[in-house]
Amino acid sequence: MLSFFKKKKKDTNSLKTDGQESAVHSSKLTGENAQESTEEVQTELSIHPAAAIPKEQMYVLRFLHNELPPLKANQLSLSGIEWDEQPHGLAVSAFVRNSVNKAIQLGEVRLILLNQTKQVKAKHTFNMKELGDIPAKSSRPWTFIFPAETVRPATVLEKENWTLAFDLSSTEHQLDLADAWEQALPEAEKQKLKEIVKKLGAPNQDELNFTGLQAKRSEDGKLRFTLLIRNGYDKNIQIEQLPLQVLDNKKQVIAEGQFNLDNLEVKANTTKPWTFIFQKELVKQEQPDLSSWTVQVKQ
Known part of the structure; x- marks a missing residue:
């Protein structure tokens, strides 16, 4: 969930998400028809029922979430918070955002991590069912672990301006x-x-x-x-x-x-x-x- 969440409460003038926003139309992932819309949707913070988040981290999450831009209706989005190297891979925290007017549960989804120049740093398929139902018009913080074998060491990943995105280019072999x-x-x-x-x-x-x-x-x-x-x-x-x-x-x-x-x-x-x-x-x-x-x- 948020095991490797590192951001701390500090001067709010310098507290911000490090990654970019990456949104797709919900039908791309759910297969359900939904109309394109220009309506703007402000999401609400949603914490997984099993998550135990310390008070200070909760403050940071609320602050970061309130700074997120609105989404268009019927979108699913990933908004990068931060990344951190771990012994067994790369931990990437992000808000998983749902602007559909109903709860969404995703299955296996391939995610791609791009650096500041849009080069691929890592790709991996995640079982998004672990996030549970993402309520209507909400954002759920989550940490994704890219195993070491999926990370490309030669690709430089700066701490800011990277993108975590749904890999819609991946097709069946x-x-x-x-x-x-x-x-x-x-x-x-x-x-x-x-x-x-x-x-x-x-x-x-x-x-x-x-x-x-x-x-x-x-x-x-x-x-x-x-x-x-x-x-x-x-x-x-x-x-x-x-x-x-x-x-x-x-x-x-x-x-x-x-x-x-x-x-x-x-x-x-x-x-x-x-x-x-x-x-x-x-x-x-x-x-x-x-x-x-x-x-x-x-x-």
């Missing part, structure tokens, strides 16, 4: 077929691939991994391995060269080789199937067991 695959595969096969990708789910954020899909041996001794190249980054990735090893269930090398892919592009947040053919001279076993195998990038 999808299948990305190369043009040749798109033209050659029957619709039934495409659907099977889509179902496999959906079942696997998205890889970890900022991760590129390879999952084995199919293995075949030809009469001339070549091995064909079809892999799923899974891109967990929020940007397209080009692969120029890829050194691969295929291992059997005893972790013995079946085949290994380096492939030139001519900048094969895997789009952001997608999985692309690709077939790699190991020539006979790259195969390490005469009779490999292809009933169970894994693939890895050779270091």
Whole structure:
């Protein structure tokens, strides 16, 4: 909740929120139709029923809340209060604001933390049910912990003018077929691939991994391995060269080789199937067991 809330009561002339306001139309998150409106709504401070907030912090919260600008009707907003580094990640406190004329409860929502120049500092999916029902026309203070693995150390985050926002750009991890695959595969096969990708789910954020899909041996001794190249980054990735090893269930090398892919592009947040053919001279076993195998990038 507000475990890492640090602001103290002091001269009110210097007491302010450090982050920016970030508002979206409520339908973007709830899926419920609500009219666009220019009506201004002043929210009321709402504390989670289970929260135990010291008197001094309560004063600070009330003061900061009273300084917030009004929202337009039917909006959900995040207004950043402060952030603080913790041993296991980044703690970001904010007012979660609801200008809808009824209580709102959110589910899993991906939040994005942007620095003062709108560069991504962290992304993470939070279970917003923990906030409980956010009453109509209210603002509920909360602290979100971005795990260390979701924080980008190279991105500089100043203490002021950052933004905590709902990440509406995040979409379900999808299948990305190369043009040749798109033209050659029957619709039934495409659907099977889509179902496999959906079942696997998205890889970890900022991760590129390879999952084995199919293995075949030809009469001339070549091995064909079809892999799923899974891109967990929020940007397209080009692969120029890829050194691969295929291992059997005893972790013995079946085949290994380096492939030139001519900048094969895997789009952001997608999985692309690709077939790699190991020539006979790259195969390490005469009779490999292809009933169970894994693939890895050779270091």
